[in-house]
Amino acid sequence: MSETKIYDWILLYWMPYDNNLSPFRSTILKMLAKGVQSENILVLVQSDIFKQDPLSRSIITKDNVDTQQLNATNSASEEIFAEYLNWTKAQFSGKKWAIIFLGHGGNLDEISPDVHPVPDSSAGTQWMNIEKLNKVILDFNKKIDGQIELIFLQNCCKGTIEAHYTFRHAAKYTLSSQTPLGAPNFYYESLLQFLGQHPAISGSELTEKIMEFEDSGMYNSYTVTNNAAVCNLPLKINPLIESILSSNIKNIQISELSGKSWSYLYMDDRFADVISFFKWVVTQSSTDHQKLDVFINFLTKEMIHKFQESPKTKYPNLTGLSLCIPSSKKQLDKYKYLKVFSDLKLVELFDPILRN
Incomplete structure (x- = not known):
């Protein structure tokens, strides 16, 4: 044989x-x-x-x-x-x-x-x-x-x-x-x-x-x-989300994302570059930047092995990974079965931001 x-x-x-x-x-x-x-x-x-x-x-x-x-x-x-x-x-x-x-x-x-x-x-x-x-x-x-x-x-x-x-x-x-x-x-x-x-x-x-x-x-x-x-992502992003939730989260207007160069639509979903999104959220909510800096350092130095842009890119303001931004509580309900939404406290983040 x-x-x-x-x-x-x-x-x-x-x-x-x-x-x-x-x-x-x-x-x-x-x-x-x-x-x-x-x-x-x-x-x-x-x-x-x-x-x-x-x-x-x-x-x-x-x-x-x-x-x-x-x-x-x-x-x-x-x-x-x-x-x-x-x-x-x-x-x-x-x-x-x-x-x-x-x-x-x-x-x-x-x-x-x-x-x-x-x-x-x-x-x-x-x-x-x-x-x-x-x-x-x-x-x-x-x-x-x-x-x-x-x-x-x-x-x-x-x-x-x-x-x-x-x-x-x-x-x-x-x-x-x-x-x-x-x-x-x-x-x-x-x-x-x-x-x-x-x-x-x-x-x-x-x-x-x-x-x-x-x-x-x-x-x-x-x-x-x-x-x-990636397995360590909750340890790095959840403290950031918690700090945002304890700040002026009501100042965040999700509708403004449509005018951002780092946000885009695909199929039925809106996405935002995750680093740009959290920088914007931290600024809008007057959150301390310390947790944001820790998250960005982890994302760029440990989690992302390599990010490569094409010299012909049509999206020059992105940094490697995006986050889906629900447009409504109905859409949040549609996706919250995904384990990532609970592990990363995304439901807690989006629920008070969404107006309907």
Whole structure:
């Protein structure tokens, strides 16, 4: 009986392109295939295309692409994603792993939609939920002894405190974009060639190479967090929130955010650069700056491993991570099930600020 091959790196791509991104699927697959030039690198892609049924799974190794059709149609299903991970573990072994989600960004708790989750049905677009995905990945990471180095949210506007906190235990590093991303992106080939030549690199080094090899027209900025530090976020941000709550919090007018260069809308949500937002809140509420300085130092020196702006950025006033700012108490109620809202005392912060 032959021994199971152990790859230096296994990269798992999730490509839910049953939407307007569908034309980019073949382009990305070609770049991935061209990039794998080492026998010790394995790339797996589970993908969907517009109105087509069923999903497909591609196994990309040096000089070979094996694509299989699956008996599944919903690329926005966390259960089907879990099956993908379980199949991978049963078939392959690796020293280091990365999971990359492609697709649109959605609302705060959503990524990667499927416009036609059920064939011949008018069920409407379905999105994956980040809390459910986190639980799936946590379970998988335990099964492979914590070998997931990176989760890459290659989706628009997932560079948020909420998303990075949600995935803090699922991988050593999380990479995302604070603002919209382009498509199809072009880092794939160079990254995989480099990885084949330097398989000993860490997850943090992998993220740096993604940034280095990406076309400057495909992104505004990328942010990588050290997830060991993200776990300490409540210890740094909650004292700041408590100091704000004990100050003149009624002076804060959330409606003024629409005119700020560091605040923007995406889908149904308003986001604000987290450092700029708390600087503004501290000023508006006449809060002492000491807790703010501690928080900013932690965020920039410990939690954010690297923040890189594109020379072509359309958002020059951002610092790496955003915070979703609920527009109403109804929207706050919608999202407060996310653990980040209770762990970081976000409900306590927003509830007295919101007027309706």
